[in-house]
Amino acid sequence: KADNAQYIWHPMAHPGAMKKTTPDIIAKGEGCWIWDVDGHKMLDGVGGLWACNLGHSNKVVKDAIVAQMDELPFYNVFRGTTHVRAIELSKRLVQMMQPEDVATVMFSNGGSDAVEGALKVARQYWKLKGQADRFKFISLRQGYHGVHFGGMSVNGNTNFRRAYEPLLPGCFHIDTPWAYHNPYTDDPIRLGQICAELLEREIVFQGPDTVAAFIAEPVQGAGGVIVPPPNYWPLVRQICDKYGVLLIADEVVTAFGRLGQMFGTSVVGMEPDLMTIAKGLTSAYIPLSGSIVSEKIWNVLRDGSEKYGAFGHGYTYSAHPIAAACALKTLEIVERDDYVGMAAKQGRLLHQLLQTHFADHPLVGEIRGQGLIGAVELVADRDKPEAFDPSLKIAPRVAKRSMELGVITRALPAADTVAFSPPFIVTDSELETMVKTVRKAVDEIAKEIGRM
Numbered sequence: 467k468a469d470n471a472q473y474i475w476h477p478m479a480h481p482g483a484m485k486k487t488t489p490d491i492i493a494k495g496e497g498c499w500i501w502d503v504d505g506h507k508m509l510d511g512v513g514g515l516w517a518c519n520l521g522h523s524n525k526v527v528k529d530a531i532v533a534q535m536d537e538l539p540f541y542n543v544f545r546g547t548t549h550v551r552a553i554e555l556s557k558r559l560v561q562m563m564q565p566e567d568v569a570t571v572m573f574s575n576g577g578s579d580a581v582e583g584a585l586k587v588a589r590q591y592w593k594l595k596g597q598a599d600r601f602k603f604i605s606l607r608q609g610y611h612g613v614h615f616g617g618m619s620v621n622g623n624t625n626f627r628r629a630y631e632p633l634l635p636g637c638f639h640i641d642t643p644w645a646y647h648n649p650y651t652d653d654p655i656r657l658g659q660i661c662a663e664l665l666e667r668e669i670v671f672q673g674p675d676t677v678a679a680f681i682a683e684p685v686q687g688a689g690g691v692i693v694p695p696p697n698y699w700p701l702v703r704q705i706c707d708k709y710g711v712l713l714i715a716d717e718v719v720t721a722f723g724r725l726g727q728m729f730g731t732s733v734v735g736m737e738p739d740l741m742t743i744a745k746g747l748t749s750a751y752i753p754l755s756g757s758i759v760s761e762k763i764w765n766v767l768r769d770g771s772e773k774y775g776a777f778g779h780g781y782t783y784s785a786h787p788i789a790a791a792c793a794l795k796t797l798e799i800v801e802r803d804d805y806v807g808m809a810a811k812q813g814r815l816l817h818q819l820l821q822t823h824f825a826d827h828p829l830v831g832e833i834r835g836q837g838l839i840g841a842v843e844l845v846a847d848r849d850k851p852e853a854f855d856p857s858l859k860i861a862p863r864v865a866k867r868s869m870e871l872g873v874i875t876r877a878l879p880a881a882d883t884v885a886f887s888p889p890f891i892v893t894d895s896e897l898e899t900m901v902k903t904v905r906k907a908v909d910e911i912a913k914e915i916g917r918m
């Protein structure tokens with residue numbers, strides 16, 4: 467613990483705070499459970515970080531990784547060389563998406579890389595089409611797209627932007643269709659229309675021939691678990707088509723079953739030109755991500771002029787053979803054993819349990835989610851609704867107390883929201899334990915602040 471405090475720089479945490487409040491040191495994972503170095507056993511209600519869909523320590527996946535280690539631990543896929551696992555994985559992914567108009571996959575390591583790749587493909591596409599003015603990106607407030615300069619620039623949360631400004635020029639943000647927090651209307655369908663109109667107004671204001679792409683998550687995860695109204699994405703597609711703007715779906719969290727179908731885009735009716743994938747691709751056993759490109763874009767990149775040289779993007783570890791072997795095995799299990807159906811079924815139970823245990827709680831403003839993502843927003847006044855003073859740190863306190871009681875959840879910074887995204891293998895009784903334990907933690911915090 468002393469070495470952790472002295473030597474580790476924790477991502478997404480204030481360096482000083484991490485020295486004062488020791489993070490839990492995780493030592494072991496098995497199924498939906500993890501253990502820390504003190505032997506404290508906890509239910510992993512966040513699947514590592516919206517990622518470990520198969521659960522921890524799946525032997526079949528581990529064996530596939532070891533076998534690949536024996537066969538070929540590493541080779542690159544730049545220009546003159548490639549390897550068998552990369553070819554197999556590209557083919558499998560493209561075929562999984564058929565009959566969608568998908569042509570190919572560009573591999574990278576994490577979600578932020580995949581976003582960066584997609585943004586760069588969008589820019590190069592328009593240059594090759596002879597429309598170099600189309601360089602701008604539009605995105606949603608509360609959206610999360612990773613931490614590289616492109617991703618940060620389209621991120622919709624000040625926390626991830628402010629310390630690094632000025633960011634990429636030409637990035638603009640519009641309001642998210644967030645039923646619980648919007649100044650426009652209580653009617654979700656009207657909200658979908660209004661927010662789609664905001665996109666149209668922004669495109670027209672910028673000048674349609676200057677906008678490269680609109681990027682967004684099908685359902686926003688880290689920004690607060692925000693599910694758009696059902697008419698939103700079909701309307702957005704119409705607007706993108708009207709003005710020739712590309713649509714990028716950031717499916718880093720949602721791809722491979724999390725929302726109850728293989729891809730989140732199908733759940734919400736979003737028809738993208740480009741898509742990013744990561745976490746569930748390898749169930750987080752090894753880092754791997756990808757930017758998925760439609761025929762429309764691929765044809766232009768493949769046949770376009772050589773004015774800009776080779777596609778100037780790629781990483782030493784792009785399509786790393788061990789990661790590719792891990793992804794192939796993960797996808798095989800997901801498809802063969804119907805993990806997507808499992809996520810859909812357990813997702814329905816999760817939402818029932820959240821309603822049963824939280825609907826009448828005085829601190830709960832809204833319960834929301836989709837598939838096997840759930841969230842509970844805690845508010846000071848549920849009638850208005852009015853948020854807590856952020857300095858009270860209500861959701862982080864609930865997450866901390868839940869952890870002490872044996873359940874890991876995630877406190878999201880956007881609103882006082884506690885989020886759940888357990889592995890797909892979570893059982894009925896594990897889900898019940900998870901929800902009841904967090905309810906107990908919320909009760910305890912409510913008592914601490916004199917609200918129960």
Ligand code: PLP
Pocket residue numbers: 576577578579581610611612613683687688716717718719744
């Ligand atoms: N995009 C989305 C939608 C994400 O949720 C995340 C991470 O949670 C990222 C991008 C960034 O992924 P990574 O942390 O692997 O770089």
